Amino acid sequence: MSDGEDFYKLSAKxxxxxxxxxxxxxGKVALVVNVASQCGFTGQYSGLQALYDKFKDRGFVILGFPCNQFGQQEPGAPEEIVSFCSRKYSVTFPIMAKTDVNGENAHPVYKYDMFLKSQQKQFMMEMIKWNFEKFLVDKSGQVVARYSSMATPASLESAIEKLLA
Known part of the structure; x- marks a missing residue:
């Protein structure tokens, strides 16, 4: 398991x-989410934005990573993704450049040996299974929970609240 400091050495476009x-x-609590604009879970953008609005002033950050690896559900160019997120869901949390979350071209935050996928396996699998999987990271850079696409953003509120306390 990582000591958390390695998380803080990462960066993303x-x-x-x-x-x-x-x-x-x-010193902040972070939620890392692979997102997509044309997915059955895309409506979760509303819930993610609500979480961000509720907790951002207390040191909570959401990082959205658009990904086109699941059914080509994020085909747009950067400008299209930004426009969609702001127009349809009023997203104000940081959105990263489109990236892979699985395979050899996966972004380091997902590929990192001791980070997201390896620290929090689901059903004994490291692989991300679909859009809107969520990883909750505590104030010291440790991944404390992994949530499937089925988990609504609202269902994470109590876990976020505990980490911010």
Whole structure:
């Protein structure tokens, strides 16, 4: 298991091309989610934004990672993804550049040996199974929970509340 500090060494390109350094998350609770605009779970953007609005002033951050690996449900260019997220769901949490979450081209946050998938397996599997899987990371950079696509953002409230306390 990672000591958490390795999480803070990671970075990701944001959808606007700027760099997001995970060191900005030190002392914060984070939710890492692979998202898609044309998925049956896309409506979860509303719930994610509600969580972000409720807890952001207390040190909570959501990182959305658009992914086109599941049924080509995120085919759009960066501008289209941003427009969709803001117009349809008023998303204000950070959205990263489109990325893979499985395979050899997976983003380091998903590939990282001691991070997301390996720390929190589901049904003995590390692989992400679909869009809107969620990973909850505590204030010290430890992955504390993994939630399937079926888990609604609202169902995570009490776990987030405990980590922020």
């Amino acid at each position: 944001q959808i606007d091309g700027s760099e997001f350094n995970f060191s900005e998350l030190k």
